[in-house]
Amino acid sequence: MTVRRPPALLVMDAATFRVQFGQRQLGRLRALVELADPIRIDDLDTPAARRRLGEAEVLLTSWGCPPLTAERLADAPRLRAIFHCAGTVRPFVTDEVWRRGILVTSAADANAIPVAEFTLAAIIFAGKKAPFLAQDARTHRDDWSYVERRGELSNRGRTVGVVGFSRVGRRVVERLRGLETEVLVADPYAGQDEVRAAGGELVALAELLERCDVLTLHVPSLPATHHLIGAAELALLRDGTTVINTARGAVLDTAALEHECASGRIDAILDVTDPEPLPAHSVLYDLPNVMITPHIAGSLGNETWRMSESALDELERHLSGRPPRTAVTPDEFAVSA
Numbered sequence: 001m002t003v004r005r006p007p008a009l010l011v012m013d014a015a016t017f018r019v020q021f022g023q024r025q026l027g028r029l030r031a032l033v034e035l036a037d038p039i040r041i042d043d044l045d046t047p048a049a050r051r052r053l054g055e056a057e058v059l060l061t062s063w064g065c066p067p068l069t070a071e072r073l074a075d076a077p078r079l080r081a082i083f084h085c086a087g088t089v090r091p092f093v094t095d096e097v098w099r100r101g102i103l104v105t106s107a108a109d110a111n112a113i114p115v116a117e118f119t120l121a122a123i124i125f126a127g128k129k130a131p132f133l134a135q136d137a138r139t140h141r142d143d144w145s146y147v148e149r150r151g152e153l154s155n156r157g158r159t160v161g162v163v164g165f166s167r168v169g170r171r172v173v174e175r176l177r178g179l180e181t182e183v184l185v186a187d188p189y190a191g192q193d194e195v196r197a198a199g200g201e202l203v204a205l206a207e208l209l210e211r212c213d214v215l216t217l218h219v220p221s222l223p224a225t226h227h228l229i230g231a232a233e234l235a236l237l238r239d240g241t242t243v244i245n246t247a248r249g250a251v252l253d254t255a256a257l258e259h260e261c262a263s264g265r266i267d268a269i270l271d272v273t274d275p276e277p278l279p280a281h282s283v284l285y286d287l288p289n290v291m292i293t294p295h296i297a298g299s300l301g302n303e304t305w306r307m308s309e310s311a312l313d314e315l316e317r318h319l320s321g322r323p324p325r326t327a328v329t330p331d332e333f334a335v336s337a
Contacts, residue, residue, distance in 0.1 A: 005032060005033050005034045006033055006034065006057040006058050006080075006319070007033065007034045007036065007055045007056050007057055007058070007078075008029070008032075008033035008034065008035060008056060008057070008058040008059070008060060009035075009036075009039070009040075009041065009052050009053065009055075009056040009058075009059055009060075010039055010040040010041075010059075010060045010061075010062075011040070011041055011042065011044070011059055011060070011061045011062075011064075011065045011066075012040065012042060012060075012061060012062035012063060012064045012065055012085070013042045013063060013064025014040070014042065014064075015064075016062045016063045016064055016086075016304075017040045017062075019301070019304050020062055020085055020304045020305065020307065020308045021308060022305065024305075025305065025308045025309070025312065028312050029060070029312060029315075032312070032315055032316060032319060033058055033315070036052065036055065038052065042064045042065070042066070043066070044066050044068075044072045044075075045072070049075075050075045053072070053075040053076040053079070054075055054076065054077070054078070055078070056076060056078065056079055057078045057079060057080050057081070058079075058080065058081050058082075058083065058315065058318075059076075059079065059081070059082045059083070060082075060083050060084075060085055060311055060315070061082055061083070061084045061085065061086075061089075061092065062084065062085040062086045062307075063086055065084075065091070065092045066092060067091070067092050067094055068082075068092050068093065068094055068096065068097055069094055069096065070094070070096040073096050073097070073100065079100075079102060080102060080103065081102060081103040081104075081105075081315075081318055082097070082102060082103065082104045082105070083105050083311040083312075083314050083315050083318075084104065084105060084106045084107060084311060084328075085107055085304075085307050085308045085310075085311040086106075086107055086111065086299075086304075086307055087106065087107065087108040087111040087112075087298065087299075087307075088106070088108065088220075088336070089104055089106050089328055089333070090333070093328070093333065098330045098333075103318065103324065103327065104327065104328045105311065105314040105324050105325075105326045105327050105328065106326055106328050107306075107307035107308075107310040107311050107326065108167055108326070108336075109167055109310065109326055110299070110306045110307045110309075110310040111298055111299045111306075111307055112166075112167035112168045112171055113171065113299075113303075113306065114297065114298060114299050114300075114303050115168045115171075115246050115297045115298055116168050116171035116172050116175060117175075118246060118271065118296070118297035119168065119172050119216055119218075119244060119246050119297065120172060120175045120176070122216070122244045122246070122269045122271075123155075123160055123172075123176070123179075123214050123216060123244065124155055124179070125269070126213075126214045126242035126244065126267070126269060127153070127154055127155035127158050127213075127214070128153045128154070128155065129150040129151070129153055129242075129267070131269060131291035132150060132267055132288060132289045132291070133146075133147060133150060135288040135289075135291075136150075136288060151240050155179050155180070155181065156179075156180045156181075157180060157181070157182075158179075158181045158182070158213045158214060159181065159182040159183075159184060159211050159212045159213050159214075160176060160181050160182070160183050160184070160212060160213070160214045160216065161184045161185075161186070161208040161209065161211070161212030161214065161215045161216070162183060162184065162185045162186070162200065162216055162218060163185075163186050163187070163205065163208065163215065163216070163217050163218060163219060163228070163229070164186075164187055164217065164218035164219035164220075164247065165185050165187040165189070165190035165194075165195060165198075165200075165202075165218075166187075166218045166219065166220070166336075168218045168246070168247070169185070169187070169218030169219075170198055172216060172218065173185060173195070173198040173199050173200045174198050174199060176199060176200075177199045182201070183199055183200040183201065184200065184201055184203050184207070184208045184211060184212060185200040185201065185202050185203070185208075186202075186203060186204065186205040186207075186208045187202070187219075189335070190202055205233070206236060209233055209236035209237055210236050210237075210238070212237070212238075212241060213238070213240070213241055213242070214241065214242050214244065215229075215237065215241060215242070215243045215244065216243075216244040216245075216246070217229065217243075217244065217245045217246070217247045217251055217252060218246070218247050219247055219248075219251050220247070220248065220335070220336050221247075221248035221249075221250045221251060222335065225250075225251045226250055226251070227250070227251070227252070227253040227256075228251045228252075229243070229251060229252045229253065229256075230253040230256050231253060231256035231259070234253075234256050234257065234260045234266065235260075237260075237265075237266055239265050239266070240265075240266070240267070241266045241267070242266070242267040242268065242269060243257065243266060243267070243268045243269070243270075244268075244269045244270075245268075245269075245270050245271065245272055245273075246271045246272060246297040247272065248272055248274075249270075249272040249273040249274030249275070249276050250274045252274065254273065254274050254278070254282075254284075257284070258282065258283050258284055261283075261284060261287050261289055261290050262283050262287060264289060266289075267289040267290065268284070268289070268290045268291070269290075269291045270284070270290065270291070270292050270293070271292075271293045271294075271295055271296060271297045272295055272297075273292065276295065277294065278292070310326065313325075314326060
């Protein structure tokens with residue numbers, strides 16, 4: 001029996017397409033759908049794009065997908081499903097997508113894996129103060145006694161505070177099982193039983209801030225989470241606490257963090273900042289107790305294939321009539337990254 005292959009279109013920028021779709025992914029995609037020319041676009045307003053949108057029943061999207069406005073979706077009357085090959089769908093999913101009842105899935109679960117891995121490494125390094133000792137080594141080349149000024153260097157018995165029991169936050173808690181640490185979680189949407197099952201203890205945010213040695217942030221950037229960790233919250237941290245942010249820069253008040261880190265009272269490991277990148281004059285660049293990386297925790301290189309394969313899994317389930325595993329609903333969209 002011949003299985004019908006629906007017309008499909010990839011909507012993402014050229015660089016993303018080259019990284020995320022190798023021969024294996026394209027071969028699998030062609031076995032599932034019909035691909036016309038061009039198979040990929042990132043401008044939805046050209047005559048060629050309008051023609052391809054008019055044919056498409058399925059979109060595979062990723063970084064570089066423009067917003068799917070009502071005007072653009074009017075050119076896609078046959079569209080039934082969008083399979084996103086990356087994390088958040090917030091930059092391009094509009095109310096019109098939900099109004100039309102279009103299925104949306106996301107590869108956010110797959111993208112959470114490298115972020116959790118990076119965060120675990122950052123937590124372990126924070127316990128040993130490794131990033132900051134590495135900075136010290138640049139100016140203390142003939143004497144290692146400077147190590148004593150960083151306090152206790154250990155991961156055993158540390159208390160890690162995880163703010164946000166999200167896809168990433170949950171994985172971080174689970175990965176911390178391998179360390180002899182106490183794990184506290186603050187999240188108004190999480191339940192004590194599910195947090196305990198992952199290996200953590202659910203507490204109020206203020207209590208978490210007062211008790212933790214390492215604070216790691218895993219909440220989405222929403223109006224309700226803007227500067228969730230500000231001057232008052234940072235003031236609750238004990239001296240020597242390390243703040244880790246692999247979530248979104250806006251959940252952490254940059255000015256307040258600059259003040260606390262400049263005083264030497266707390267340390268920071270930042271993969272995201274607000275703004276991004278920081279202004280060239282930010283004191284955070286020059287502080288020996290701050291490590292900044294250029295938003296590398298998420299999927300890069302062949303890690304992105306994991307996300308493409310996740311989207312293709314969902315496409316395969318959709319075509320076989322099975323329910324999706326990673327559907328994004330309007331309710332979830334309102335409170336997720």
